[in-house]
Amino acid sequence: MSDDIYVIFGSEYSPFSVKLRSYFRYKGIPHEWRPRTQENYAEFQKYAKLPLIPLVLGPKDEVLQDSTPIMEKMEERFPEKPIQPPSETLAYLSTLLEDYGDEWVNKPMFHYRWWRDEDQQAVGDGLARALLPNGDAQTREEMAGQIRKRMVPRLSFVGSNEITKDTIEESLDNLLTLLEKHLSTRSYIFGGQPSFADFGLWGQIYSCMLQPTTEKLIRTTYPNLLDWIERMLDPETTGGWEDWPRLSSTLEPLLKSEIGDLYLPWSEANGKAVFGEQPEFTVKLNEREFTQQSAKYSARSLQALKNKLSALGKVGELEEILLKTNCLPYLVAQDW
Ligand SMILES: N[C@@H](CCC(=O)N[C@@H](CS)C(=O)NCC(=O)O)C(=O)O
Incomplete structure (x- = not known):
């Protein structure tokens, strides 16, 4: 194997892995996609500092x-074809949308994956097939059963339960409806080139296509979104970046209803809980209670968003947008 190739250990079922694979494809970075299987698990473990995929093995064994x-x-x-819009304002919004994709849209993705029997079955079987590409039917079936048994109780990690179910499912409906409209006149979220926002959101939404309930929902209701889902599998530039006046009518409602009213209030409450070493927290989101165990990684990512905003200094246009969409109070640096 050539020395300057990157190896991505990943899985078709891992939203963060497919996100990275699409990025490498778009950038034309030489890489090999290596699905993590039971057979190469020891090799993966040899490199992994965290038991998580994606793991990228770079030239000279960089992990x-x-x-x-x-x-x-x-x-x-690889500075060619940058994935951040040149405007500071749009670059920050792209980062914010990516973070919302990774930390919040992961909830409905995971919830739909393990909530209903039909989805548990389909994803359990698919994961077993991916882990045991050469396994016989019976071994795979046993593996699928073990995966289901392990994963269903993990719904609590993303806060999915009878009380939060409606908030989580309505959030995905709302996101898909708003994206459908936004993507009716453009190839990608900020115009003719994919951004951090596209990769982050797409990873989670593509994973929804591997789950019968959300796959049906998307195929029957969201044709523009479906085109974007296919486009993002191997993205190509189709034009230039747009500016905020062109984007705002369909992007602003998404920033407000999903990020300002749901994700950031949740993330702020989570951050407080992590800082106060509380194992669980409850927050009111759109007048409904949302309880879940606190999540350290999300607290770090909120802090990173705050740091990035304060490092920018004063950008009037951005502040105005963040204020209008209810995001600003959660993003200005403060200690918990
Ligand atoms: N923040 C990490 C999240 C990675 C992550 O959560 N990976 C999941 C799969 S999507 C994982 O590896 N879970 C354990 C496993 O599959 O063994 C990233 O962006 O890469």
């Missing part, structure tokens, strides 16, 4: 984990 910092690093190494 990289965590999709966002990997993409940031690759942006420095």
Whole structure:
């Protein structure tokens, strides 16, 4: 194997892995996609600092984990076709949307994956097939059963339960409806080139296509979104970046209803709980209670968003947008 090739250990079922694979494809970064299987698990473990995919093995055995910092690093190494709009305002919004995709849209994705019997069955079988590509039917079936048994109780990790179910499902409906409209006149979220926002959101939404309930929902209701889902599998530039006046009528409602009213209030409450070492927290989202165990990674990612905003200094247009969409109070640096 050539020395300057990157190997991505991933899975078709891992939203963060497919996000990174699409990014590598778009950038034309030489890489090999290596699905993690039971057979190569020991090799994966040898490199993994965290038991998480994607894991990127770079030239000279460099090991990289965590999709966002990997993409940031690759942006420095491969500056052609940048995935951030040149405007500071839009670049920040793109980062914010990516983070919302990774940390919030992951909830409905995971919820739909393990909530209903039909989805548990389909995803359990698919994961077993991916892990045991050469396994016989009986071994795969046993593996699928074990996966289901392990994963269903993990619904609590994303806060999915009888009380939060409606908030989570309505959030996905709302996101898909707003994206459908936004993508009716453009190839990607910020125009003719994919951005951090596209990769982050797409990873989660593509995973929804591997689950019968959400696959049906998307195929029957959202034709523009479906085109974008296919386009993002191997994205190509189709034009230039748009500016905020063109984007705002369909992007602003998404920023407000999903990020300002749901994701950031949730993330702020989660951050407080993590800082106060509370194992669980409850927050009111759109007048409904949402209880879940606190999540350290999300607290770190909120802090990163705050740091990025304060490092920008004063950008009047951005502040105005963040204020109008209820996001600003959660993003100005403060100690919990
Ligand atoms: N923040 C990480 C999240 C990675 C992550 O949560 N990966 C999941 C799959 S999507 C995982 O590896 N879970 C354990 C496993 O599959 O063994 C990233 O962006 O890469």
